[in-house]
Amino acid sequence: MATAKTENVGPVVMGLNKQNGQLRGQTKPASVQPAPTSQGKNNRVKTSVICTLLPTGNEFEDYCLKRELLMGIFEMGWEKPSPIQEESIPIALSGRDILARAKNGTGKSGAYLIPMLERIDLKKDHIQAIVMVPTRELALQVSQICIQISKHLGGVKVMATTGGTNLRDDIMRLDETVHVVIATPGRILDLIKKGVAKVDRVQMMIMDEADKLLSQDFVVLIEDIISFLAKNRQILLYSATFPISVQKFMAKHLQKPYEINLMEELTLKGITQYYAYVTERQKVHCLNTLFSRLQINQSIIFCNSTQRVELLAKKITQLGYSCFYIHAKMMQEYRNRVFHDFRNGLCRNLVCTDLFTRGIDIQAVNVVINFDFPKNAETYLHRIGRSGRFGHLGLAINLITSEDRFNLKAIEDQLVTDIKPIPSSIDKSLYVAEYHCSNADCDVEEVEEKSGHQQDST
Numbered sequence: 001m002a003t004a005k006t007e008n009v010g011p012v013v014m015g016l017n018k019q020n021g022q023l024r025g026q027t028k029p030a031s032v033q034p035a036p037t038s039q040g041k042n043n044r045v046k047t048s049v050i051c052t053l054l055p056t057g058n059e060f061e062d063y064c065l066k067r068e069l070l071m072g073i074f075e076m077g078w079e080k081p082s083p084i085q086e087e088s089i090p091i092a093l094s095g096r097d098i099l100a101r102a103k104n105g106t107g108k109s110g111a112y113l114i115p116m117l118e119r120i121d122l123k124k125d126h127i128q129a130i131v132m133v134p135t136r137e138l139a140l141q142v143s144q145i146c147i148q149i150s151k152h153l154g155g156v157k158v159m160a161t162t163g164g165t166n167l168r169d170d171i172m173r174l175d176e177t178v179h180v181v182i183a184t185p186g187r188i189l190d191l192i193k194k195g196v197a198k199v200d201r202v203q204m205m206i207m208d209e210a211d212k213l214l215s216q217d218f219v220v221l222i223e224d225i226i227s228f229l230a231k232n233r234q235i236l237l238y239s240a241t242f243p244i245s246v247q248k249f250m251a252k253h254l255q256k257p258y259e260i261n262l263m264e265e266l267t268l269k270g271i272t273q274y275y276a277y278v279t280e281r282q283k284v285h286c287l288n289t290l291f292s293r294l295q296i297n298q299s300i301i302f303c304n305s306t307q308r309v310e311l312l313a314k315k316i317t318q319l320g321y322s323c324f325y326i327h328a329k330m331m332q333e334y335r336n337r338v339f340h341d342f343r344n345g346l347c348r349n350l351v352c353t354d355l356f357t358r359g360i361d362i363q364a365v366n367v368v369i370n371f372d373f374p375k376n377a378e379t380y381l382h383r384i385g386r387s388g389r390f391g392h393l394g395l396a397i398n399l400i401t402s403e404d405r406f407n408l409k410a411i412e413d414q415l416v417t418d419i420k421p422i423p424s425s426i427d428k429s430l431y432v433a434e435y436h437c438s439n440a441d442c443d444v445e446e447v448e449e450k451s452g453h454q455q456d457s458t
Contacts, residue, residue, distance in 0.1 A: 058086050063093065065118050068152040073114065076148055082107035087260045088236075089115050092204075097257040098236045099250055106262070108238045109145050112206045117150050119204065120179050127197065129204040131182040132222070134212040135355060136162040136332065137339050142208065143182045156180065163187045164332035171196050185213065185221035192228050199228050210237040211378070214245040226253060240385070241378050271384055272430045274422040275398040275408065283371060283399050284312070288319050290369065290397060291349075295432045297366040298342070300386050301351045304372035312371060313351040323349040354379055362386070366431045368396045373404040377414040395431035397422065 058081055060073055081089065084102040091098055092115035102108055116129045131146075133139045143160035150156040157177050161170045162184045170187070174196050181188060181197065191197035205226070207213050213222055235254055237246065250257060278286050287301070301316075303309045306327040313325035324347045326338045342350050343362050354374075365386050374380045384396035398419060400408055412419055 060114075063089050063114075063118075065114070066153065068154065069114070069117055069149065071152045072149040073110075075151075076110075076145070078107075078110060082110070083262055084108055084260065085111045085114065087262070088112065091258045092116070092234075092236060093118060095234055097234060097254040098238075098260065099242070099246075099254065099257040100236070100238045100260040100262075101240065101242055102238070102260070102262040108208065109142055110149075112208070112236050112238060113142070113146050113149055116180070116204055116206065117146070117153065117156060120150075120153070120156055122153070122155050122179070124179075124201075125177040126201050127178055127181055127199055128202060129180045129206070130188065130199065130202055130225075131180070131206045131208060132185060132188070132213055132225075133182065133208050134184065134218065136164060136184060136335065137355070138208065139182050139184055140336065140339065146180060146182065158182065161187050161191065162332075167191075185218050185225065189221050189225050192225065199225075200230055202229050202233055204234045204236070205229060206236045206238070208238050210239040210246055210249075211241045211243055212239075214243075214249050219245060219249070222249075240381060271394045271396050272426075273384065273396045273398070273417065273419045274426075275400045275419050276422045277400050280401055284315055284319075286399060287316070287369065287371060291316075291319075291321055294367060294395070294426070295428055296348060297432065298345070298362065298364045299349050299367040299369060300365055301349065301369045301371050302374070302383050303351065303353060304374070306353055308372065309351050309353055316349065316351065321349060322347050323351055325351040326355065327353045328355050354383070366394050368394065370396070370398040373398055373400055373407055374411075375407060377411045380411050381415060393431050395426070 060070055060078070060081055065073075083106070084100060085107050088098060088100055088111035092112060100108070100111065102111075112131070116131075120128055131142055133142060139160050139162045143158055146158045150158065156179050158180045159170075159173055159178045160182045161173075163186050165187075167187075167190070170191060171194070174191065188197060192199055207222070212218065235257075237250070237254075237257075239246070276286055301312065301323075303312055306329050309325050309327045313323050316323045324338045324342050326335055326342075330338075338350075341347060345364060351371075368384050368386050370380075370383060374383060384394070386394075398404075398408070408419060411417075
């Protein structure tokens with residue numbers, strides 16, 4: 001799948017309702033390539049540390065999985081287990097608790113869904129496993145993967161339930177057989193307390209993005225949910241970061257957990273990071289220049305507030321580029337539509353808040369731009385992790401104002417990484433699979449000249 005350069009498509013007329021997050025530049029017919037779908041084969045060059053990201057020898061057949069489950073795994077395009085899957089699957093199958101750290105995009109979903117589905121007993125018509133996630137979008141993504149993997153198992157019933165959707169529909173669904181529930185904490189707790197979701201026989205509880213689930217926003221709900229589970233349940237925790245809150249939870253609720261830590265070799269590798277020093281008023285112009293110079297497959301642009309997301313999305317559309325936007329204050333049906341359409345490659349650029357930073361796996365994204373620089377290292381890590389999924393190379397560009405320079409230094413120190421000044425040229429091989437111009441470098445001198453800050457090319 002060849003990546004295609006983001007093109008300025010000329011005069012713009014706003015398309016669709018503003019609320020739905022999909023702003024499209026409408027022009028006369030032109031030979032503009034559509035954004036490549038994230039569902040197709042991704043030929044983007046992979047990181048030089050691929051040995052730490054890709055399989056090291058084991059095969060999925062080595063775990064004695066059901067033949068029907070193997071069929072679903074291979075149809076997903078998963079040829080061999082990734083390191084986090086190699087570490088997790090046999091331990092999870094044994095029934096032991098797990099505390100796992102691994103970079104986003106390295107196969108965490110498969111690491112817990114595969115053993116979970118292997119252990120589902122279709123002869124039992126009650127809820128046997130719960131997957132807890134912090135956002136609706138992640139719940140939808142995980143449920144789609146779970147359904148795809150299990151489609152040959154002959155009747156595994158998977159249900160996603162999140163806040164912001166019709167509670168009556170969930171109640172009616174739970175009146176029938178459900179084996180796996182993938183949920184956000186508030187909604188599943190509500191269903192449990194109403195006596196609709198019976199979880200006393202759940203054998204496995206999985207927490208994806210556990211650091212977020214155990215933050216102040218969710219930890220009380222999680223504790224409450226666990227009080228309804230059987231004492232002999234198995235708990236699996238997965239996340240890229242594990243603050244003190246996770247350690248306290250582990251000591252209280254996990255029984256001699258098997259600890260997996262793949263973060264030391266994985267964090268930020270494969271993602272080239274740059275910053276452009278600009279004033280606030282120069283940001284849009286700088287972004288426009290990046291769009292015209294970079295060869296973008298799909299990009300995600302982050303802002304620090306919902307208001308700035310909508311304003312920037314409107315501005316990008318006025319500049320002549322189609323873009324979607326998404327944030328937490330949008331109606332859920334619009335958020336679902338934007339997420340689905342962007343994932344399927346219907347638009348090249350997405351403007352969003354940190355709602356979209358956790359666990360969202362869209363492999364076609366090769367460029368992440370921090371239009372607003374984040375305040376802490378954890379947010380930065382999750383944001384730029386949207387590129388470089390599962391070992392593919394990615395590019396992260398940060399627009400830095402004078403107020404951001406201290407955060408920049410602090411994040412570099414905490415993540416032990418080097419965010420360099422944007423050079424006069426960016427080698428396309430750092431973030432695209434193939435290209436068709438004679439010059440192998442991407443000239444972005446205009447970014448620096450028009451931002452009024454000439455960077456040191458070294």
